[in-house]
Amino acid sequence: ITRTFEGKDKTKWVYGYHPATAIILAFVVGLFSGLFGVGGGSLMVPAMIMLFAFPPHVAVATSMLMVFLSSIISSITHISLGNVDWLLALFLVPGAWIGAKLxxxxxxxVKSKTVVSLLRIILLVVGIRMVYESIVG
Incomplete structure (x- = not known):
């Protein structure tokens, strides 16, 4: 599957993926995110950018859709298991909604390069923090 995307700065991107490869990648990312407790988007966005040459804006939006759909299933599961603190959710949902909109x-x-730079910085900081916490305990 091949797609073309034109950014606001008139940059043209041609990117593509094979559906089987995308499914395998999604499975591996889901496995690692569940195993290590990291967000799937933090793994999927760089994978889409590096492996499939997705434009950063498209990679972020695609990841958000995947997170949204998987969170619906996860939410239903956790609600049915009684794992939801409804009072805490009441306070967290407005902040999450406003943050997502912002x-x-x-x-x-912002430009695509800025999105990629911000992603790199955030992943680097998170990685350093995780290494630090594993050493300090």
Whole structure:
């Protein structure tokens, strides 16, 4: 499957993927995110950018859709198991909603290189923190 994307700065991107490869990648990312407790988007976005040459804006949006769909299933499962603290959720949902709206607004306004740079910085900081916590305990 091949797609073409034109950014606001008139940069043209041609990217593509084989469905079987995408399914295997999604499985591996899901496995690692569940195993290590990291968000799947933090693994999937770099994979889409590096392996399939996705434009950063498209990779972020695609990842958000995948997270949304998987979170619905996860939410239903955790609600049915009684694992949801409804009072805490009441306070967290508005902040998450506002943050998501603000993040998508900013994503639309910045260049692709800026999105990739921010992603690199955030992943580097998270990685350093995880290594530090594993050493210090």
């Amino acid at each position: 993040g998508s607004f900013i994503n639309c306004k």
